[in-house]
Amino acid sequence: xxxxxxxxxxxxxxxxxxxxxxxxxxxxxxxxxxxxxxxxxxxxxxxxxxxxxxxxxxxxxxxxxxxxxxxxxxxxxxxxxxxxxxxxxxxxxxxxxxxxxxxxxxxxxxxxxxxxxxxxxxxxxxxxxxxxxxxxxxxxxxxxxxxxxxxxxxxxxxxxxxxxxxxxxxxxxx
Amino acid sequence: xxxxxxxxxxxxxxxxxxxxxxxxxxxxxxxxxxxxxxxxxxxxxxxxxxxxxxxxxxxxxxxxxxxxxxxxxxxxxxxxxxxxxxxxxxxxxxxxxxxxxxxxxxxxxxxxxxxxxxxxxxxxxxxxxxxxxxxxxxxxxxxxxxxxxxxxxxxxxxxxxxxxxxxxxxxxxxxxxxxxxxxxxxxxxxxxxxxxxxxxxxxxxxxxxxxxxxxxxxxxxxxxxxxxxxxxxxxxxx
Numbered sequence: 001x002x003x004x005x006x007x008x009x010x011x012x013x014x015x016x017x018x019x020x021x022x023x024x025x026x027x028x029x030x031x032x033x034x035x036x037x038x039x040x041x042x043x044x045x046x047x048x049x050x051x052x053x054x055x056x057x058x059x060x061x062x063x064x065x066x067x068x069x070x071x072x073x074x075x076x077x078x079x080x081x082x083x084x085x086x087x088x089x090x091x092x093x094x095x096x097x098x099x100x101x102x103x104x105x106x107x108x109x110x111x112x113x114x115x116x117x118x119x120x121x122x123x124x125x126x127x128x129x130x131x132x133x134x135x136x137x138x139x140x141x142x143x144x145x146x147x148x149x150x151x152x153x154x155x156x157x158x159x160x161x162x163x164x165x166x167x168x169x170x171x172x173x174x
Numbered sequence: 175x176x177x178x179x180x181x182x183x184x185x186x187x188x189x190x191x192x193x194x195x196x197x198x199x200x201x202x203x204x205x206x207x208x209x210x211x212x213x214x215x216x217x218x219x220x221x222x223x224x225x226x227x228x229x230x231x232x233x234x235x236x237x238x239x240x241x242x243x244x245x246x247x248x249x250x251x252x253x254x255x256x257x258x259x260x261x262x263x264x265x266x267x268x269x270x271x272x273x274x275x276x277x278x279x280x281x282x283x284x285x286x287x288x289x290x291x292x293x294x295x296x297x298x299x300x301x302x303x304x305x306x307x308x309x310x311x312x313x314x315x316x317x318x319x320x321x322x323x324x325x326x327x328x329x330x331x332x333x334x335x336x337x338x339x340x341x342x343x344x345x346x347x348x349x350x351x352x353x354x355x356x357x358x359x360x361x362x363x364x365x366x367x368x369x370x371x372x373x374x375x376x377x378x379x380x381x382x383x384x385x386x387x388x389x390x391x392x393x394x395x396x397x398x399x400x401x402x403x404x405x406x407x408x409x410x411x412x
Contacts, residue, residue, distance in 0.1 A: 041296060066224075
């Protein structure tokens, strides 16, 4: 029973992987585009959200807060196009690890802030409970998408594939 | 193994090596291109933000020495209030504790410094936080800051909408006794927008991450109720 299930999965996997990769790429692209767009309209507020974590001096936090939405948007566009997918996935994973670390550290220090992941951010109003755990789980989900693309960066309908001029296959034995 | 087969194998190995080399170079250059795009995007963010910051500002009459708040009253204990005119929690705070603070001012016990920060520009479609804060500067110029502030909280618009228009702000100002022409043009021209930026920037720098924030002699008041504020003022006065 388990053996046959495993075998079916093994035979289906090569057929499923390209579409799973495409879904992961477009999903991660959407995450970055939405996150960047939510913050890009008010860069000062984005800087305040970074500052609320209290991990860097105010002036550094404002610069990071101003640059971050643009980097997120660029990352979203790069993933949407499927350009240098493995690198984009690596940068995504690195950013997400930083974000998760920031939230965990805010949690452990007892700060009551909104993560500022998709706009808003900063300190919560009195009586409003922070939702650190869902925020962390959500970021870990995004991290899984990035991990998938790190391992299997070749996806259909991508600039990478077009530049290579070959169908999306990992191994190309002649 | 014939020598012909050996040659074919050798040629295949060379072809494979060339292909691998091409692939490596392609990956390198696309990666370099992507990194350049990301770095440029970050620099764009930095420069856009630097361009948005204003360096010069004029504080309205009645401001404190630092120029980042309006002073009400002259008691020995200082209460700093950081509020955004769009913030619902600030309106609730004013409803619950506003009268207590007014009484402390009237009794000569406290000096209030009101910092009208613009933290919530994203929660209106017209940057209502900034416009209303700048308008409060105009009201301070006309000597009616407190009256205008109370009127703004009484007529606080909902988050997510357009907020009050400049004309509506002018009407409210005229309603509390400000000169309609002077006040109206000050609101329309955004005369005190650079001051609002300064107030907001200074509050951010001071670590004020949310509104309302209430400080008594520089210390956060955890319990901003009438009882909590009165207790904090009495403790600070000793």
